[in-house]
Amino acid sequence: MQYFEYVKYIIDGYILGPVTFFFLSVVGLAFMFVFRSWWTKGSVALTVLIGSTIFTFLSMSDPDFAAIVKKPDNIPIIIMLGSIGFCLWIAFRKMVINDQLIEKGLPTLEEQEVRKRVFCWPDLVYAEFLMLLLVTIFLLWWAIVIKAPLEEPAAASKTPNPSKAPWYFLGLQEMLVYYDPWLAGVIFPGMIVNGLMALPYFDLNPKGNGYYTFKERPFAIVTFLFGFIILWVLLILLGTFLRGPNWSFFGMYEYWDVHKLEALTNVNLSELFWNHLLEKPLPTNILLREAPGFILVIGYMAALPPLLANTIFRKIYVQIGFWRFNIMINLFLMMAALPIKMLLRWVFNLKYIVGIPEWFFNI
Amino acid sequence: MSLWNWITETQVWRSIFRHKYPDNPRDQSLAVLSNVFLHLHPIKVKKSGVRMSFTWCMGGITFFLFLVETITGILLMFYYRPTVEWAFNDIKALRELAPLGIMRELHRWGAHLMVITVWLHMLRVFLTGSYKPPREFNWNVGVILLVLTLLLSFTGYLLPWDQLAVWAITVGTNMARATPFLGHEGPGASLLALGDVQIVTAGSDVRFALLSGTLVGPAALLRFYVLHCIAIPLAAGLLMAIHFWRVRKDGGISGPL
Numbered sequence A: 001m002q003y004f005e006y007v008k009y010i011i012d013g014y015i016l017g018p019v020t021f022f023f024l025s026v027v028g029l030a031f032m033f034v035f036r037s038w039w040t041k042g043s044v045a046l047t048v049l050i051g052s053t054i055f056t057f058l059s060m061s062d063p064d065f066a067a068i069v070k071k072p073d074n075i076p077i078i079i080m081l082g083s084i085g086f087c088l089w090i091a092f093r094k095m096v097i098n099d100q101l102i103e104k105g106l107p108t109l110e111e112q113e114v115r116k117r118v119f120c121w122p123d124l125v126y127a128e129f130l131m132l133l134l135v136t137i138f139l140l141w142w143a144i145v146i147k148a149p150l151e152e153p154a155a156a157s158k159t160p161n162p163s164k165a166p167w168y169f170l171g172l173q174e175m176l177v178y179y180d181p182w183l184a185g186v187i188f189p190g191m192i193v194n195g196l197m198a199l200p201y202f203d204l205n206p207k208g209n210g211y212y213t214f215k216e217r218p219f220a221i222v223t224f225l226f227g228f229i230i231l232w233v234l235l236i237l238l239g240t241f242l243r244g245p246n247w248s249f250f251g252m253y254e255y256w257d258v259h260k261l262e263a264l265t266n267v268n269l270s271e272l273f274w275n276h277l278l279e280k281p282l283p284t285n286i287l288l289r290e291a292p293g294f295i296l297v298i299g300y301m302a303a304l305p306p307l308l309a310n311t312i313f314r315k316i317y318v319q320i321g322f323w324r325f326n327i328m329i330n331l332f333l334m335m336a337a338l339p340i341k342m343l344l345r346w347v348f349n350l351k352y353i354v355g356i357p358e359w360f361f362n363i
Numbered sequence B: 001m002s003l004w005n006w007i008t009e010t011q012v013w014r015s016i017f018r019h020k021y022p023d024n025p026r027d028q029s030l031a032v033l034s035n036v037f038l039h040l041h042p043i044k045v046k047k048s049g050v051r052m053s054f055t056w057c058m059g060g061i062t063f064f065l066f067l068v069e070t071i072t073g074i075l076l077m078f079y080y081r082p083t084v085e086w087a088f089n090d091i092k093a094l095r096e097l098a099p100l101g102i103m104r105e106l107h108r109w110g111a112h113l114m115v116i117t118v119w120l121h122m123l124r125v126f127l128t129g130s131y132k133p134p135r136e137f138n139w140n141v142g143v144i145l146l147v148l149t150l151l152l153s154f155t156g157y158l159l160p161w162d163q164l165a166v167w168a169i170t171v172g173t174n175m176a177r178a179t180p181f182l183g184h185e186g187p188g189a190s191l192l193a194l195g196d197v198q199i200v201t202a203g204s205d206v207r208f209a210l211l212s213g214t215l216v217g218p219a220a221l222l223r224f225y226v227l228h229c230i231a232i233p234l235a236a237g238l239l240m241a242i243h244f245w246r247v248r249k250d251g252g253i254s255g256p257l
């Protein structure tokens, strides 16, 4: 227990911060991909499971941590984490096994059974019935043990601090740190939905249809999981557990102090360019003032695609053709825009690449 | 067994189930074919497709949770009035007065769980590459279902009308203000003007349409209630019917070709 106090101290004092949280997550994901045949072993997975359970229990002894985690509406997030972890474990395990089988020229796990037909009764209906029972029992237990929250009656004058959206949207709310609402709250969610819908029409890789495999479609899986795990799930965690009053960052075991203020010394690209680089005052003409930003953004969205098509994405470009490639690369660059802006913020304190508050047009 | 035999020999039983106990191929087929619920399924399925480790059963659980939400939701509607005067008090009374008062818990935790399972379902469909031909369209039906599931959860979040509810919805719907052209704080909105008259204002933008007001008030409560209890569930139900039908038309659960 005492030792755990040191652990807490180190985690909060030296490790956790928005930057390290993000980097550790990315490193963790990369680790998952590279060492997939190691961590999917039963023994390793079991160790991780036991380790993280012990860690959670120890952490629950901390009143500040427990206060946030035990909020009734945050409990689903813990359940989500556990179930995503478990499901990814199953999936990666099958991927590893199948990739080995494919390498040896043998049929995959699914292929061995796909031509075997079984009667729905009992094979499928019994399984369904069993799941139905399990979910019912679990839900009843949850409903009995934990009361649904009901706070004070609504009062338009009493704004809570922090005010948070429902947990499943907290990734989007976390994006507001880096992008204005028109992007983080409207364009990006729209792009996520559009991107998901368009996915089957630009991923023309015929392999990996109906069975688990990593080696036959690494780009698709890495991109999708980066989006889902890092940019969606982990940002939800960050937004829920590590963001307190005024959306300031708080460590896992830190008290949510309303008076904690983070210095905001962010600067716009226009200021960096005109004031610092050219040592001139900002031009009064808005378009001239923001020209560097516009050039960067247009370059990113318009000049980068042909460049990528001729270099690292050449194979994909040849495979899927001009139109599909353009749709895909646009979605891809939009998605990459979030981590890029994060980096720019952390490294240069950059606020806006294009900043025209006069027109509500800030990027 | 004799009681079982007696029951299954009665005219009542035989009028409902037109087959014997399904322990032989003929009755196993009939059990699925002659039951309106089970006939969503084909008579036989790929062995690879019924494996729990393949589908994680997540689509099925999502559907089951949708049913749970429908039933508990109907029960909650008996006790709840979507007006500012009553909403909060009705929810409070539900906790104190209603017998077996876990309906609200079941409904709320079921909703959270459904959000999780629908994500997991999408994850498994992605990881098995099941969005690839011929299932592109069904993947798209799924994406709309995903959005509807989130909207169902979001609209329901407002109904208890407590601080948690109102401010979460305020934060969420504030985004709409910034919609390009259509929100009064969105880029481009100021370009839409007739002479000096702004077309997109706080009283006419998408957020206003969503809330039927400039803030989360009585009209928004009614609007979210109707969306939550009628409009979105109907749309989701319809799309689920299409979704399941397409699973079969696309050749059943996916598998290597």
Ligand code: HEM
Residues within 6 Å of the ligand: A196, B055, B057, B058, B059, B060, B062, B063, B066, B118, B121, B122, B125, B130, B131, B135, B138, B139, B140, B141, B142, B143, B145, B146, B149, B240, B243, B247, B252, B253, B254, B255
């Ligand atoms: C309310 C939401 C949803 C319900 C109730 C639902 C239900 C189901 C069910 C019961 C199946 C049969 C196989 C299985 O259980 O995995 C299925 C298959 C499928 N679902 Fe969903 N689903 C939903 C949302 C989604 C979403 C969000 C997506 C994708 C973005 C999706 C895409 C698919 C596809 C492509 C299949 C065919 C998979 C295959 O053949 O292997 N569905 N769905």
